[in-house]
Amino acid sequence: MKKMIEGSRAVAEAVALCRPDVISAYPITPQTHIVEELSQIVADGQLDAEYIRVESEHSAASACLITGVNRALSAPLSIWNDHQDTMGIRDTGWLQLYAENNQEALDMHIQAYKIAEDDRVLLPVMVCMDGFILTHTYESVDMPEQEQVDAFLPKYDPLYRLDPEDPYTLGAYIGPELFHEARYVMQQDCLASKEVVKEVAREFKEAFGRWGGDVIEAYRCDDAETIVIGLGSVVGTLKDWADARRAEGQKVGALKLRCFRPFPGEELVEAVSGAKQVVVLEKAVGMGAQGIVASELRSALYGRSTVPVSCAIVGLGGRDVTFNTIDEACKRAGAGEREFFAGLRTEALEEA
Amino acid sequence: MKKMIEGSRAVAEAVALCRPDVISAYPITPQTHIVEELSQIVADGQLDAEYIRVESEHSAASACLITGVNRALSAPLSIWNDHQDTMGIRDTGWLQLYAENNQEALDMHIQAYKIAEDDRVLLPVMVCMDGFILTHTYESVDMPEQEQVDAFLPKYDPLYRLDPEDPYTLGAYIGPELFHEARYVMQQDCLASKEVVKEVAREFKEAFGRWGGDVIEAYRCDDAETIVIGLGSVVGTLKDWADARRAEGQKVGALKLRCFRPFPGEELVEAVSGAKQVVVLEKAVGMGAQGIVASELRSALYGRSTVPVSCAIVGLGGRDVTFNTIDEACKRAGAGEREFFAGLRTEALEEA
Amino acid sequence: MATQPFTYELSRGFLPGHRACAGCGQAAAVRMIMEVVGPDCVVTNATGCLEVFSTPYPESAWGVPWIHSLFENAASVAAGIEAALRKQGRLETTRVLAFGGDGATVDIGFGALSGMMERGHDILYVCYDNEAYMNTGVQRSGSTPFAASTTTSPAGRASFGEDRPKKNLPAICAAHGIPYVATASVSFFADLKRKVRKALGIRGPKYLQVHVPCPPGWGYPEKDTVEIGKLAVECGLFPLVEWEDGEVTRVRKIKKVPVEEYLKPQRRFRHLFRTEEGKAKLADIQALADANIEKYGLVD
Amino acid sequence: MATQPFTYELSRGFLPGHRACAGCGQAAAVRMIMEVVGPDCVVTNATGCLEVFSTPYPESAWGVPWIHSLFENAASVAAGIEAALRKQGRLETTRVLAFGGDGATVDIGFGALSGMMERGHDILYVCYDNEAYMNTGVQRSGSTPFAASTTTSPAGRASFGEDRPKKNLPAICAAHGIPYVATASVSFFADLKRKVRKALGIRGPKYLQVHVPCPPGWGYPEKDTVEIGKLAVECGLFPLVEWEDGEVTRVRKIKKVPVEEYLKPQRRFRHLFRTEEGKAKLADIQALADANIEKYGLVD
Amino acid sequence: MTAAELLAVAAFDGGKEAQAFPAFGVERRGAPVMAFCRISDQPIRIRSQIYQPDFVVVQDPTLMETVDVLAGLKAEGTVLINTEQKPEEMKLDTKAKLVTFPATQIALEELGRPIMNTAILGAFAGLSGLISFEAIERSIGHRFPGELGERNVKAARRAYELMKEQSA
Amino acid sequence: MTAAELLAVAAFDGGKEAQAFPAFGVERRGAPVMAFCRISDQPIRIRSQIYQPDFVVVQDPTLMETVDVLAGLKAEGTVLINTEQKPEEMKLDTKAKLVTFPATQIALEELGRPIMNTAILGAFAGLSGLISFEAIERSIGHRFPGELGERNVKAARRAYELMKEQSA
């Protein structure tokens, strides 16, 4: 059913549709609305779940699925959106999906349960959803029916559980004789989960009729000379921008990196190799280093393509990303700048 | 004075020579010996410092210099060495130096104080020292005299302090109107600190006569066809390996990445561009992604060089890195493998 | 009426222009405390309303050295500063204070606070207790009172609000055996100031929990902050107690007004007055107040 | 003597082949506890000796479902499991236990434990107290006794060892008002087992702190574990006490042996017997024991 | 924000796509707050703030001393100000259409409290013709159940009719 | 580990470079422990474990049932075993030189406790000729001050002389 609701509420309802048994919650702006909505859903008796209000997020972070509502990291303290938080944990073995809009955030949660619970994966999944920009925005979403979700997500039957009838030991510690191998296996699983992400996206399309790409989504990229890559909510703006600039005769395309972990290197190489310029819009900084996504992309392209790749850091700590920002990024990339911040308030820098 | 002592003790004595006022300590294997030695030094009245035995490392981690004794991260639990821990915080704005041996670990601590306290830097520095491999090894080090250290490190006069006479507010929070700019400035500072790292290395050489490279150190790389890059203690083995293979007529070189943050992209491009093959030995995994150091290197080389770069993941969770491991890495790199684990116990994988 | 322009010295510690809501009990309490403390101090502050309303870059309401690091570690940061001042021989005169909200203190930062108390640092830790996470939008904390509706313990068809009693952190701190623990209220300001003065005269860890009503979070008109705070004390739900070395040494006697008088004006308790179940909870709340009255001897 | 081969059922909970040091008090205590608990339980375990000696991959000494996640969060993991079992309607029969060392419990994990108690989960938390971080090599914890020499509070020319008294975590837990708190000792095993049984019969959070001597960490011959544990209790330094709903309800009376008898056989206190300053500290330690005796009425 | 949200709901109810979001600025009480609303016949993808609005609503005219509320307003746009003054009295330098109405007064009279969201909503509907009053009514009813809703609808209707008159 | 450490200190004292480190394996008590020592005239850079030792010292011969202590030992190498048995009785299949000596017995007699580090050190010095006994003496004295040191030196000397005889 289509309705006009706040992004946080949409996600909370989607999570409720997935019938979790236990919800552990700790507020942190801007994710707060989601746990608040969930607690209201439970308080109203609409979901029968144990809702634990833990004493710190250190205690909350033991779930197999988390909504990573993206926000900037200190210092300085900021509660507004960028991707520094989730980018900072990109090595950990969590799968990371970035939502373009509230509909996708909602759909991704349902998909994420299916991915994480797949025997082939057994890795946690994080749905990254831009704080404020998505969570606090009212827009229309198509909310699935409970029966549809139930059919898509049969009751979870974990491979290993803490069951007195079958008492496994979980989380042993391991010496140098096997650790290297254990990480190798985990890396293989993580890389292989890309296929599961794609598969679940296809199944979701069949069941619900919606499609936002599997690991990437190319928009007007086919004959594009400049391809601009983004993650999360900026992609909506990017698509409109591409339409606008195409209308002016510029051959540009937008590329959504929907799944950042595992990193879809092959797919990206294929998608951008034909272009003349690639611009990656990044909402995080690798301090003292190159752009995080851009360097992974260049690395994937290395020896396979020579299309120039520039990294434009944009939208940190809630800085709005506008058509101007994107134009600036493309212009500077075209002039050969590899790594730069776009959308800087230069006058503020001079003052300081 | 040269003496034969354990790595941890060497570092503890070096820290004591830097006359810290406050030491906050929390044990975690394999870093423990250092804080133990320091507490003994204080208990014996050899250093007049406040030694705080905090209740958790969350409370300990507020220093401007930390010794990152590298150890593997869960899961599975392992206390042995690799670089997953420090690599995982590479975006945060800490400078990272990796020590090849105990002498260098000791020297780096002294340098690190000078770097961190430089007005141009004002960023925290982390000396990364391989757990067990260095910390638990007895070898000879040349311990500087107190007067030498005092001369090298004049009493710290911080730019901003918490002083009732001059009451600044530190750690304000910041809105979208300036956050982007604040991060930009921090990134500029972080990138610029590379020069300070070099400068301090030179000054150290003048004062103490020792040199381990500034941001990188190339060993027998001049005419090398294959250059193998490593960080930390593996570099010692690499150098011996290079000598051995050179003796057999192979044109190989070893390259130490002494400073990983800021990332010395230009220096690396220059150092490896002439080779026919680059192999990066990495002790960390970017789960679901490419090698962490290798992808940054490829990104730096992108569009500037075409030398093939392979990433060999080695030595996770304390797995020994031997000449065999390095030979395997070079062989597979030569055969065109880009990303792989070397030194795997394949028989163990089959069993599992 | 041509008067002199107003002047504000930094030495007040806490200056106007901060962005607290009008009628904020917390802002009033901090002002009172800083007046007693004076300029020779260093303040650490956990994340929460106080930090946010007093230090939005590039503004700071603080006239004394002030540092914020995280939501959870005000006590640890204070401990580091205390150690540095001790090493510098300045601890005799310079006081170290830590401020944290109830969420920062009772929940996420309690490990750090407990460690600080255990190690015996010479710090006055002040918890301003507005009984929920206000800065993030009124979520429950361990200090939220029984049956209060918050955004994470909302009243609803299957819920009467918070289902756990308020965590008694002062008693828990007292059980650490530290030299001084006290509760205070912004509405009893002479008492509050006396306690701050007393705490500053004692070496070692001191813990002060100040009850600070919050108009938007509790749902009452902003002018009534003082009145609401008084009722909390006078009904027995927030007893004013002092502990020294783990033992209760002084309590403030109360009038024993019925808890309804305190609860009724507040939106967070509104649901209790609307259903039969709610009324039963009112009796439970009265029982909690009675238990305090009994335990601490609040009524002669 | 041709006897039947030994057999070990998983339902014992804790099986041989673990890698604890010979004479480990902790291993003995866990065995005793698991025997009372029986097979229908889920165990969470903080990092520490117990976790390391019982689960080096691919070996596990546990016969019941067991999970480890971090050093600091055994209580939180247990809380999640308890909530899941509650949702599944299995909490009536299946017991949830959390094990943590003194470091895990008294220091780094206390925030999580405090939160778990505050929320009222139906969990038995067992702290095995060997009075230091043993797994990492005998560093001090908040539970390390006054004047003990550890690797981070070493005796030395400018130090007589640990300079803070042992943190009284049982009393702090009791101040949370939870239904049951007790101290026990591996050396008083009938008493220990009774307390476990009692705790299992109570719904809500229970906290049990078991004193477990550690031969290498304390420095005494491994055969003497039981004897050393007895002396700790009998001298008054580790009183055996039970609290219900925050009030002391039972204590074990002691013989009141002089503290020297307990301290002398242990290397960690050796320095006290060597200098005049040390001897003064012995008097301080006796005063700590006397304070316990007084406070809990350990002697008739 | 509530006005923007109600507007989006009403627009959606009237068959349009809509998007409403607050300005992600410092949001402590007392500080000026901005909120945005886009209404379109097409799905809305763009996420940036609105720099060239068709319509600006000023809830607190005292802000106009410190904030340039007209920045970017299209020449053919409209600015609606809550004030008892006449447009002429406002002395604004703009080509855009200037409309004033006493939202605070309406709110105080109908709701007894100075909460102007629904009056503003009604005014916007009357002025712009973009949404029907029925949609407004439903969106208010959804958000404020019972008697409170009715009073809010009344406030909205007064404003709606006032604007209809003015623009007629 | 203590033996390897003392050995490194003694070698360094005797003007050589040395490196000593434990095997980074599971290190709970009771489990077998390995330690390594490299001695050289040059600075030592390599960090891997030693797979082809010149010299193997077996402190607890019961381990030989489960661990292949001779793996990698060079053909011209030496293995020194703490046992009261004769080399011939050990039935080991190796080309290397096999030496046995009763370290436990010496330790029990000299120190009253089965701590064999210093005896082993003495034996190694006597057998290998790589380090002088004076260096050993100083390294022991440094590590164990006072009477305990003296007794350890005595244990080392007994082992040293025993080996000198044997290799003479």
Add this chain to the structure above:
Amino acid sequence: MTTSQASARRKPPLGIVTRPGSSMRNKTGPWGIQHPVWDWDKCVGCNTCEVICPEGCIRHLEKKQYEADYEYCKGCGMCAAACPAKAITMTTEHR
């Protein structure tokens, strides 16, 4: 070191270090709808209003004479509500 010395070295890193009392540039007076006015004749000099004002913007002129700084007064009305002598009235005259 004094502020000026520090700035001779390097400016505070953007966003991290703030000068004391700089909040005073933020005039919160306009937040209020109503502001307090005093009837000094009624005042009994208990000092309550000055102590409890969350803004700290009430000052004591002389015996039983108090006044607010309308540049900062947010108009919360706490002073008026708490005055035992009902000497304070909230009005819109300082809006």
Add this chain to the structure above:
Amino acid sequence: MTTSQASARRKPPLGIVTRPGSSMRNKTGPWGIQHPVWDWDKCVGCNTCEVICPEGCIRHLEKKQYEADYEYCKGCGMCAAACPAKAITMTTEHR
């Protein structure tokens, strides 16, 4: 689900999941130098030895008859030290 069902799906990820009681493959008997032997005539059947053994490797055969499993006994001597009847002696005979 039982162990066998689980393994029909996927093997435990290496290094994470361990089977219960698998420590028993680790025979800790050789750790000890001395091991206990019982003099059943002296035993008073107090059961102390069985309860306190950290390995849990002492069993009760019948009235006042106890014995240790030397495959696991680490020879700590706690049983012998704690026996009130001095019925247990530590010897090297089971080394």
